[in-house]
Amino acid sequence: MSLSENSVSAHDLVVVYRTARGTVRALNHSSLVVEGGGTVAIMGPSGCGKSTLLGLLAGLARPTSGTVTIGGTEISSLNEKARIRFRRENLGMVYQQDNLMPHLTVEENVGLQLAIARPGQHPDGDVHALLEHLGLAVLGDRLPDQLSGGQRQRAAIARAVIHRPAVILADEPTGSLDPDNAERAIDTLIDSQRAIGATLVLVTHDPTVAARADRIIALEQPALNDAATDAD
Numbered sequence: 001m002s003l004s005e006n007s008v009s010a011h012d013l014v015v016v017y018r019t020a021r022g023t024v025r026a027l028n029h030s031s032l033v034v035e036g037g038g039t040v041a042i043m044g045p046s047g048c049g050k051s052t053l054l055g056l057l058a059g060l061a062r063p064t065s066g067t068v069t070i071g072g073t074e075i076s077s078l079n080e081k082a083r084i085r086f087r088r089e090n091l092g093m094v095y096q097q098d099n100l101m102p103h104l105t106v107e108e109n110v111g112l113q114l115a116i117a118r119p120g121q122h123p124d125g126d127v128h129a130l131l132e133h134l135g136l137a138v139l140g141d142r143l144p145d146q147l148s149g150g151q152r153q154r155a156a157i158a159r160a161v162i163h164r165p166a167v168i169l170a171d172e173p174t175g176s177l178d179p180d181n182a183e184r185a186i187d188t189l190i191d192s193q194r195a196i197g198a199t200l201v202l203v204t205h206d207p208t209v210a211a212r213a214d215r216i217i218a219l220e221q222p223a224l225n226d227a228a229t230d231a232d
């Protein structure tokens with residue numbers, strides 16, 4: 001995908017979860033547009049629907065109503081198999097926990113992601129080059145439990161960008177890190193994003209992290225107007 005095809009747009013999203021105690025409205029007619037190559041931070045109070053929104057942008061779920069379009073593809077209308085494929089090829093995901101495979105080295109973790117996203121390619125050169133670029137080459141042969149928390153998260157960022165995704169989605173990427181490591185991780189994330197021309201949407205509670213984005217979107221608590229609402 002080229003830069004112009006990296007835009008992210010969500011239109012009039014509603015998500016209603018059904019629980020044993022009633023329904024929870026997690027998003028209430030939320031919309032956003034992120035230009036290709038842009039960086040947007042989503043902030044808002046706990047429970048306002050930030051992770052729900054990011055999950056929809058990632059195609060992990062479909063909205064109750066509304067649409068999500070990435071580049072020219074309306075992913076909210078794809079079936080599950082097509083959404084999985086789209087996600088593998090076009091998106092990079094970073095979470096609060098690194099989710100690295102514990103029995104694989106850093107290099108193998110990153111290489112595995114490339115093999116999944118771009119089957120048939122020989123990834124070794126690309127993986128080395130990326131780890132080198134991000135200052136992680138020296139850690140390439142270590143297992144995740146031989147790394148510090150900050151190093152693990154930077155390895156997870158390398159894994160998220162190795163296949164040059166059009167869009168990087170990060171949910172609290174610095175949430176488990178101290179301020180110094182948070183800064184290094186966000187540097188790694190934005191450096192990687194710029195290197196591949198991706199669009200970055202990140203959810204954060206940290207104003208310092210949010211300030212690194214081009215734009216901050218404040219998500220509001222949805223109106224709790226369903227017949228029965230889980231108050232938890």
Ligand SMILES: Nc1ncnc2c1ncn2[C@@H]1O[C@H](COP(=O)(O)OP(=O)(O)OP(=O)(O)O)[C@@H](O)[C@H]1O
Nearest residue numbers: 017018019024026045046047048049050051052053
């Ligand atoms: N699978 C689910 N079933 C029922 N309710 C859910 C489910 N997932 C989320 N919710 C509810 O939807 C609302 C939005 O949740 P979400 O996790 O998106 O919020 P958030 O803004 O990311 O919160 P936080 O900042 O605490 O991580 C909350 O009220 C939450 O309890």
